[in-house]
Amino acid sequence: xxxxxxxxxxxxxxxxxxxxxxxxxxxxxxxxxxxxxxxxxxxxxxxxxxxxxxxxxxxxxxxxxxxxxxxxxxxxxxxxxxxxxxxxxxxxxxxxxxxxxxxxxxxxxxxxxxxxxxxxxxxxxxxxxxxxxxxxxxxxxxxxxxxxxxxxxxxxxxxxxxxxxxxxxxxxxxxxxxxxxxxxxxxxxxxxxxxxxxxxxxxxxxxxxxxxxxxxxxxxxxxxxxxxxxxxxxxxxxxxxxxxxxxxxxxxxxxxxxxxxxxxxxxxxxxxxxxxxxxxxxxxxxxxxxxxxxxxxxxxxxxxxxxxxxxxxxxxxxxxxxxxxxxxxxxxxxxxxxxxxxxxxxxxxxxxxxxxxxxxxxxxxxxxxxxxxxxxxxxxxxxxxxxx
Amino acid sequence: xxxxxxxxxxxxxxxxxxxxxxxxxxxxxxxxxxxxxxxxxxxxxxxxxxxxxxxxxxxxxxxxxxxxxxxxxxxxxxxxxxxxxxxxxxxxxxxxxxxxxxxxxxxxxxxxxx
Numbered sequence: 001x002x003x004x005x006x007x008x009x010x011x012x013x014x015x016x017x018x019x020x021x022x023x024x025x026x027x028x029x030x031x032x033x034x035x036x037x038x039x040x041x042x043x044x045x046x047x048x049x050x051x052x053x054x055x056x057x058x059x060x061x062x063x064x065x066x067x068x069x070x071x072x073x074x075x076x077x078x079x080x081x082x083x084x085x086x087x088x089x090x091x092x093x094x095x096x097x098x099x100x101x102x103x104x105x106x107x108x109x110x111x112x113x114x115x116x117x118x119x120x121x122x123x124x125x126x127x128x129x130x131x132x133x134x135x136x137x138x139x140x141x142x143x144x145x146x147x148x149x150x151x152x153x154x155x156x157x158x159x160x161x162x163x164x165x166x167x168x169x170x171x172x173x174x175x176x177x178x179x180x181x182x183x184x185x186x187x188x189x190x191x192x193x194x195x196x197x198x199x200x201x202x203x204x205x206x207x208x209x210x211x212x213x214x215x216x217x218x219x220x221x222x223x224x225x226x227x228x229x230x231x232x233x234x235x236x237x238x239x240x241x242x243x244x245x246x247x248x249x250x251x252x253x254x255x256x257x258x259x260x261x262x263x264x265x266x267x268x269x270x271x272x273x274x275x276x277x278x279x280x281x282x283x284x285x286x287x288x289x290x291x292x293x294x295x296x297x298x299x300x301x302x303x304x305x306x307x308x309x310x311x312x313x314x315x316x317x318x319x320x321x322x323x324x325x326x327x328x329x330x331x332x333x334x335x336x337x338x339x340x341x342x343x344x345x346x347x348x349x350x351x352x353x354x355x356x357x358x359x360x361x362x363x364x365x366x367x368x369x370x371x372x373x374x375x376x377x378x379x380x381x382x383x384x385x386x387x388x
Numbered sequence: 389x390x391x392x393x394x395x396x397x398x399x400x401x402x403x404x405x406x407x408x409x410x411x412x413x414x415x416x417x418x419x420x421x422x423x424x425x426x427x428x429x430x431x432x433x434x435x436x437x438x439x440x441x442x443x444x445x446x447x448x449x450x451x452x453x454x455x456x457x458x459x460x461x462x463x464x465x466x467x468x469x470x471x472x473x474x475x476x477x478x479x480x481x482x483x484x485x486x487x488x489x490x491x492x493x494x495x496x497x498x499x500x501x502x
Contacts, residue, residue, distance in 0.1 A: 331477065349471065349474075350478055356444065360479055382447045382451045382454070385447030385451055
């Protein structure tokens with residue numbers, strides 16, 4: 001079987017994290033989401049995967065390359081063009097992506113999965129395929145039951161007991177929803193579905209193709225099989241997934257590092273004296289990071305490779321990207337931080353670079369002036385105001 | 389940055405009216421606030437409209453705080469937006485300033501005694 005991973009979206013609801021990363025490359029601890037999807041597809045026998053790319057396409061293509069390292073063949077369908085030496089995005093929609101590939105080479109010559117590149121799943125794809133074939137479906141989707149009061153966040157699927165889809169409701173109120181089963185963005189299509197997608201025009205699976213299938217009375221089915229679905233729609237979702245990953249709750253993710261103290265794992269070349277720090281697990285520290293004496297780490301925390309926590313820094317239930325310097329003045333609490341930004345688990349962003357806060361969070365590779373003590377910092381800030 | 393002042397039970401409430409407090413206006417604000425930072429003054433800064441504060445802005449607020457403290461007065465902050473609050477907590481300014489959610493709470497904190 002073959003698969004398409006949708007990787008062309010801009011991820012505007014997960015800013016600022018997607019400022020420099022496309023959504024499928026958002027890391028869950030030490031590996032991008034998309035790597036988990038590739039592994040899952042491979043586990044279920046998929047050996048050829050296409051990924052449509054647009055926004056920051058290089059991040060995806062340079063990491064996965066031809067897929068050999070991951071035991072599969074990966075190819076890309078780039079949606080955009082080069083203008084004046086740089087790449088310009090021109091996404092064509094989730095269904096448009098399928099059509100573009102089909103027009104290019106007829107790649108989809110057997111049933112193929114389509115996965116959204118921003119959700120982690122452990123759905124039994126083999127059983128999904130069996131269901132699809134047993135119904136003689138031309139298209140199937142995997143749906144999940146959710147609490148009724150939450151249906152307003154999803155596309156509700158209305159289906160008969162055998163799974164035949166009757167229709168959809170986009171983000172209905174709990175009262176109007178005709179069911180509590182929702183679309184998870186995991187699909188299985190027969191090649192004939194591609195004939196229903198027009199060429200050279202932006203076209204969307206959920207918004208256009210699916211209603212068309214329903215209108216035509218095509219054999220279109222929904223599988224209702226429980227599975228783990230971690231959808232990273234907004235920053236709060238991402239933060240919760242990172243927390244879950246640190247306690248082994250994300251399928252396919254193990255906490256990296258060697259355990260040197262109970263609840264403390266470190267990669268190679270990490271400089272740390274645990275006895276001189278305050279540490280409460282679970283904490284994982286990436287390779288070559290520096291944790292100075294008197295730093296405080298209150299887990300769950302993951303510190304990316306090359307990061308630096310200065311003496312006095314407090315990282316509490318937070319996730320620090322690679323090469324981030326956290327200054328001695330800083331207290332990260334339930335946040336995600338890089339050298340450029342800090343965003344709380346509730347989605348509130350502090351633009352570090354714009355706020356002249358490089359003394360708080362910065363790139364560990366950049367020259368810096370250490371702040372000796374809080375008094376010195378206050379003096380510096382007051383001087384800064386006087387000079388403005 | 390423009391601001392309005394009103395006095396409530398002996399406390400001067402300064403409502404800041406610009407959206408950003410940064411390098412472009414921090415120094416000017418400090419200068420404009422001089423009449424308000426009278427010796428022994430009890431002050432509340434209402435930050436409701438302020439969406440963005442940078443290092444210079446923090447410095448200006450710290451400077452005000454230091455000035456009133458040195459003359460026996462006090463300065464408290466209230467009605468901070470989420471992004472500004474997140475910034476203050478990130479740099480532990482919430483240990484240096486007393487920050488209240490609402491203007492009423494800030495005013496009440498003065499009545500409740502030092």
